[in-house]
Every structure is written in C-alpha cells, then in structure tokens.
Amino acid sequence: MSITQPIFARNTVGMTELRRNPAEVIEVATQSPVAVLNHNKPAAYLISAATYEDMLKKLEDAALTKIVKARAGGKTVKVKLEDLQS
Known part of the structure; x- marks a missing residue:
C-alpha cells in the first residue's frame, strides 16, 4: 500500500536538478x-528570504x-505616563 504525501507548493524540483542549477531554483x-x-x-x-x-x-x-488573550481580564494597575519614563 502506498500513501500519497501532499505537496504544498506549485513548483517542484528534484535533488539532482537542485544540485545542477541552484541559482535558477532560488530564482x-x-x-x-x-x-x-x-x-x-x-x-x-525552498522559500524566499x-x-x-x-x-x-x-x-x-x-x-x-x-499571551495578550491569556492576560485579558486580569488585574490592572493605574499608572501615570510620567512614571513610565526614565
């Protein structure tokens, strides 16, 4: 029994072609x-940088x-903007 693995790209290249012409594949x-x-x-x-x-x-x-969602509704503290500046 052979299980087909999905390929999540429109373009494919074999290892041999990649070794033969890496610049083109990168392009x-x-x-x-x-x-x-x-x-x-x-x-x-292979994806672009x-x-x-x-x-x-x-x-x-x-x-x-x-993190924001986990902390939502938690304890709040009032501060003045001046207190946050050094």
Whole structure:
C-alpha cells in the first residue's frame, strides 16, 4: 500500500536538478515556494528570504496574541505616563 504525501507548493524540483542549477531554483522560489523532492516525496521546501522573515513575524505576532488573550481580564494597575519614563 502506498500513501500519497501532499505537496504544498506549485513548483517542484528534484535533488539532482537542485544540485545542477541552484541559482535558477532560488530564482523560482523568490516568486513562490518550491518543493524539493527526494524519491518523489517532499524532502524540503525552498522559500524566499522575505517569505521566511514574514513567517517569523507572523509566528511572533501569534505568540504575543496568545499571551495578550491569556492576560485579558486580569488585574490592572493605574499608572501615570510620567512614571513610565526614565
């Protein structure tokens, strides 16, 4: 029985092609993700630096949102703006 693994990219490249022409594959990845296949199964995904940085920002935002939601409705303290400045 063979289980098909989903590929989460429109573009795919084999390991041999990646080794043969990495600059071209990276160029394609600047436009959209590239699935790197090994034996016809995804071994890695290649994305642009900008996409990766955006993903990190979104993950950080999601983590901060979780903290905010957990603290919502908790104890509050009144302070003056002048007290917060050094």
